Amino acid sequence: MKLTARKKRILIGLGIILVVVAGLWLVLRDRPPRYNLPLTVQEPPLSDKDPTLMGMWPDKVDQDDTTLMMVAFSGGGSRAAAVGWKTLETLQKTSYPAAAGGSGKESNLAREIDMVAGISGGSFAAAAWCLFGGDLALFQKRFVERNIQGELARNLFSGKGVVALFSRRYERINFAAELYDEEVYDRKTFADLPARPILRIHSTDLALGRRFTFTPDTFTRLGSDLDSYPIGYACAASSAFPILLTPLTLRNYGPPLDLSKDIEYVMGKQNARNDLNADLKTKAWEYYNDKTNEYVHLADGGLVDNQGLQSILDEFDTNGIINRRLNHASPPLKRLIIVNVNAGVTSENESGRSPSAPSVASVVQSTMISSMDVLSARRWMDIQAKCIEVYQAHIDRGATTPSLSQLEEPYRIEVSFRNIRDDELRRQAMALPTSFRLSAEQLALIDKVVPELVKEDPEFQRLQTSLGPKSQ
Amino acid sequence: MEYIIVEIKDKPNVDTDVLINRKPNGRTGVLLILGGPGRILVSAHWPGAQERNVDVKNTTPSHPINVTIECA
Numbered sequence: 001m002k003l004t005a006r007k008k009r010i011l012i013g014l015g016i017i018l019v020v021v022a023g024l025w026l027v028l029r030d031r032p033p034r035y036n037l038p039l040t041v042q043e044p045p046l047s048d049k050d051p052t053l054m055g056m057w058p059d060k061v062d063q064d065d066t067t068l069m070m071v072a073f074s075g076g077g078s079r080a081a082a083v084g085w086k087t088l089e090t091l092q093k094t095s096y097p098a099a100a101g102g103s104g105k106e107s108n109l110a111r112e113i114d115m116v117a118g119i120s121g122g123s124f125a126a127a128a129w130c131l132f133g134g135d136l137a138l139f140q141k142r143f144v145e146r147n148i149q150g151e152l153a154r155n156l157f158s159g160k161g162v163v164a165l166f167s168r169r170y171e172r173i174n175f176a177a178e179l180y181d182e183e184v185y186d187r188k189t190f191a192d193l194p195a196r197p198i199l200r201i202h203s204t205d206l207a208l209g210r211r212f213t214f215t216p217d218t219f220t221r222l223g224s225d226l227d228s229y230p231i232g233y234a235c236a237a238s239s240a241f242p243i244l245l246t247p248l249t250l251r252n253y254g255p256p257l258d259l260s261k262d263i264e265y266v267m268g269k270q271n272a273r274n275d276l277n278a279d280l281k282t283k284a285w286e287y288y289n290d291k292t293n294e295y296v297h298l299a300d301g302g303l304v305d306n307q308g309l310q311s312i313l314d315e316f317d318t319n320g321i322i323n324r325r326l327n328h329a330s331p332p333l334k335r336l337i338i339v340n341v342n343a344g345v346t347s348e349n350e351s352g353r354s355p356s357a358p359s360v361a362s363v364v365q366s367t368m369i370s371s372m373d374v375l376s377a378r379r380w381m382d383i384q385a386k387c388i389e390v391y392q393a394h395i396d397r398g399a400t401t402p403s404l405s406q407l408e409e410p411y412r413i414e415v416s417f418r419n420i421r422d423d424e425l426r427r428q429a430m431a432l433p434t435s436f437r438l439s440a441e442q443l444a445l446i447d448k449v450v451p452e453l454v455k456e457d458p459e460f461q462r463l464q465t466s467l468g469p470k471s472q
Numbered sequence: 473m474e475y476i477i478v479e480i481k482d483k484p485n486v487d488t489d490v491l492i493n494r495k496p497n498g499r500t501g502v503l504l505i506l507g508g509p510g511r512i513l514v515s516a517h518w519p520g521a522q523e524r525n526v527d528v529k530n531t532t533p534s535h536p537i538n539v540t541i542e543c544a
Contacts, residue, residue, distance in 0.1 A: 048494075048495045049489075049496050263493050263494050263513065264493065267493050267510075267511060267512065274510065275508070275509075316473075317507035317508065318493070318497070318508070319497055319507075323497070323506070323507050324495075324497050324498075326505050327497050327498030327499075327504050327505055328498065329498075329499065389473050390473070390505070392533065393473075393475070393503070393505060396532075396534050397503045397533045397534070400503070401502050401503040402502060403498065403499075403502065403503075404503070
């Protein structure tokens with residue numbers, strides 16, 4: 001058969017395309033992303049008597065060590081980051097009396113935060129607060145007001161997008177991580193974090209279906225060094241919502257640890273039958289210790305805890321920060337303050353109005369999002385119950401127990417759209433999108449409702465009364 | 473939550489660190505709060521203090537478990 005000139009040109013063109021695609025595949029298929037590094041120098045762990053393990057900061061004279069304050073930021077894309085950031089601004093505008101034994105300088109409530117936990121969109125605000133502290137304008141400009149999802153979409157059609165298309169390791173999440181690392185957090189790593197507040201960024205380990213927290217302990221179990229890991233990458237893992245973004249991958253390096261010498265593991269195994277948390281934790285450590293599991297794939301932290309409240313519940317456990325602080329008497333704890341910043345939104349489910357089976361979107365809403373909201377609400381109720389138990393111990397035994405003698409009823413502050421009193425404002429807030437882009441009008445709405453939500457919270461008002469007239 | 477009071481055997485007035493799962497957590501002779509029920513290793517920062525594996529459950533602030541630490 002004789003080919004026409006046109007057909008020949010088409011065949012040559014197809015051949016060239018095939019060669020280029022094959023070439024790109026050969027060159028790029030093993031292009032690795034930036035992985036976590038192996039642990040080379042083991043930093044000596046903090047002494048078990050270090051006051052920072054109880055949320056105390058004796059090197060900072062203006063820090064009130066009789067207050068322990070913990071804040072959790074929920075997920076919800078840029079909406080969560082904006083709500084978290086506005087809450088911090090409101091706390092920053094709340095005067096805090098000068099600490100006893102300090103320089104006499106008045107402080108503000110935000111400076112008293114000892115631990116900040118973040119999930120997904122909330123992890124960006126949590127990390128920024130730890131890194132940039134009082135410079136609220138910086139993060140507002142770099143992240144809250146920015147069209148992040150537009151930039152991520154543009155990257156799809158750039159050189160990075162081509163690499164992601166052909167590489168089996170460099171995925172879409174990696175150019176999100178690079179964007180956050182370079183343009184939001186100035187390439188800062190966990191080594192750049194100050195000693196306080198303690199930062200807890202959460203994601204989900206897809207093999208275990210369990211929370212994965214970026215802590216030195218977790219990384220040691222991976223034989224890896226957290227200090228050199230970029231904050232922006234951790235935020236990317238925390239916000240890698242399935243399908244929209246690919247999971248972020250960590251390496252799990254050998255050699256395995258000798259778990260028989262790990263007292264937390266040994267006691268956890270003894271309690272595993274009756275304590276589900278101990279069971280899950282020890283199983284996770286066993287999994288990471290099996291070094292044939294060379295990779296750990298992480299997705300959005302909101303898949304297992306979309307408000308970061310489990311992180312605070314854990315600190316009530318034996319030897320957790322709250323637990324140890326409650327048992328410490330010099331000085332005794334006066335105020336335990338827990339702030340739950342929940343940027344969650346709920347839309348009305350109308351599937352009950354139709355005989356047709358619910359749509360896929362409706363089923364996803366009910367099974368993945370609404371059920372998680374219920375779990376988070378239960379965690380918040382668990383925290384409230386633990387606070388009441390702690391205060392009951394003060395009532396029963398405070399007179400004879402120095403560590404509990406000064407304790408005020410713990411403060412449980414909730415910043416949540418569900419508490420907006422005005423029906424129309426609440427409707428508008430509940431309609432805010434879950435995305436990485438907010439319009440000026442949407443940001444203005446958040447700026448309007450969040451300070452009111454903080455100030456109208458009955459527990460916040462009780463705290464203001466305790467702090468004195470200047471805080472009101 | 474659960475509650476214990478730890479004392480050194482024959483030395484009820486000693487005031488020293490209690491070790492729970494080998495970490496300092498509170499002092500001897502006073503009420504200590506635990507996160508929840510279950511087995512813990514209890515000892516104290518005291519010469520020759522032995523370690524005890526204690527199963528703590530069903531306690532209240534008014535009815536804690538008293539743990540006595542023996543010294544070698």
